[in-house]
């Protein structure tokens with residue numbers, strides 16, 4: 241498809257075009273998640289640039305370097321009238337608390353436009369779940385893992401687990417977008433993600449403050465990636481879905497995760513004391 245046709249498809253997409261209408265969903269919410277410095281905020285600026293077909297604008301603040309975490313506040317950016325992109329706080333260590341916070345962000349249990357704090361105890365998660373009723377949870381959530389091809393994963397099992405959990409919490413297996421497409425490690429990183437059974441795998445070079453010279457090839461690759469994501473949404477909307485039930489399942493998932501994590505913490509603590517906790 242030509243760039244203009246792909247752009248039109250993305251711009252015109254609405255959730256109510258399928259046989260069951262919008263089914264109670266308001267907008268598509270593309271939730272970007274992943275390690276800090278891998279290009280989430282840059283991807284938002286890149287997508288905005290190609291969808292608006294305008295100049296490069298730094299809507300989302302990009303990190304000065306790949307090492308220092310930049311985005312702390314979860315923000316949403318309108319891509320079209322019907323599609324929002326959320327820039328989530330990235331993970332540094334991917335420990336159980338940061339992973340818990342990724343799930344809470346993906347499941348929309350954290351408010352937009354507020355600083356994301358890692359949850360440290362079970363009660364934090366309960367609060368997040370209880371307070372979520374005041375948040376707008378009417379979106380069709382699409383998880384998108386943003387991963388830099390500059391970094392060969394040393395822990396594919398951990399990433400695989402996160403991808404699976406992201407599917408459990410959102411109902412969709414995440415799309416993976418590899419940034420830094422020019423990296424010498426690209427084919428190796430691609431192969432690792434393929435072995436994780438990632439089907440929706442894209443690679444692209446983000447437009448950045450330093451390099452936003454538009455090329456037809458870059459533009460088309462970026463538009464194709466977005467178009468494929470929206471086509472998956474369109475396909476899923478052909479099924480009869482139940483947003484209310486999905487919300488309950490998400491709450492269950494998050495509470496179970498936090499409960500298990502708390503038990504493990506207690507077990508660790510009591511190991512030294514010779515106390516046995518029966519699960």
Ligand SMILES: Nc1nc2c(ncn2[C@@H]2O[C@H](COP(=O)(O)OP(=O)(O)OP(=O)(O)O)[C@@H](O)[C@H]2O)c(=O)[nH]1
Nearest residue numbers: 276277278279280281282303309310311330420446
């Ligand atoms: N060459 C190149 N640089 C990129 C690409 N994507 C991002 N960068 C650079 O990588 C750095 C980090 O990018 P960000 O978009 O801020 O990363 P992030 O994932 O939002 O990081 P946090 O907000 O800290 O979680 C910035 O210096 C970007 O300019 C890419 O595809 N190619």
Ligand SMILES: [Mg+2]
Nearest residue numbers: 280281310311
């Ligand atoms: Mg960022």
